[in-house]
Amino acid sequence: MEKIFKGMENGPEVIDKNFNELADPKRDQTVNDLTVKGEIKGKDKVYYHKYFDDSRNFGYIAKRYGTSVDVIIYNKNGDAKSPLSGNNTLIDSQHGLPAGFRPSEMSYGTLFGDVQPALLVVWLDGALSSNKSALTQDNYWNLSGSVHFTTNDDFPG
Known part of the structure; x- marks a missing residue:
């Protein structure tokens, strides 16, 4: 200049x-003498959100980087208890993915138990569900799964 x-x-x-x-x-x-109150948000920062339900012994970790989100379902020490509630829901929208981590369209991944894989569905409101027929008391001992999708959400607050 x-x-x-x-x-x-x-x-x-x-x-x-x-x-x-x-x-x-x-x-x-x-920029000289930049003062930031709070944190700098942007596409190069990685954001995490975690949830674990002790009563059912499973939860998820969500990782957001840019417009990409990875969600991993896990349990501790095996024995995930009754993972599906009504409507084939694993985790309802109240405890599901918060704003900043939600998919831009319904997204699908894979959920594994001890016996057979099942479908993992991520809804627009952040709820996570599966197909109940594939998750019975006999085959979700070591419940785990993952899904990857893009989001149009603003960066988490």
Whole structure:
């Protein structure tokens, strides 16, 4: 950037050059003495959200980076207890993925028990569910699963 002053002979050219420099998307920005109250949010930061239901011995960890979200379902020491409640719900929207981690469209992953895989569904409201027929008392001893999707949500607060 070139300084502009009254009476410059090449003023219009310098103004045009300065505007072109400002419009360059590759332009580096230097900030001196930046004070931030809170945290800086953005596409390069990684955000986590965790939930664990002690009474049923399973939960999830959600990781957001950019517009991508990974969710991992896990349990501790085997023996996930009655993972499905009404409507094939694993985790309802109240305890499901919060704003900032929700999918832009219904998303599907895989859920594993001891015997056979099942479908893991992530709803727009953050609830997680599965197909009950694949998750019976006999085959969710070591419940685990994962799903990957994109989100249009703002970054978490």
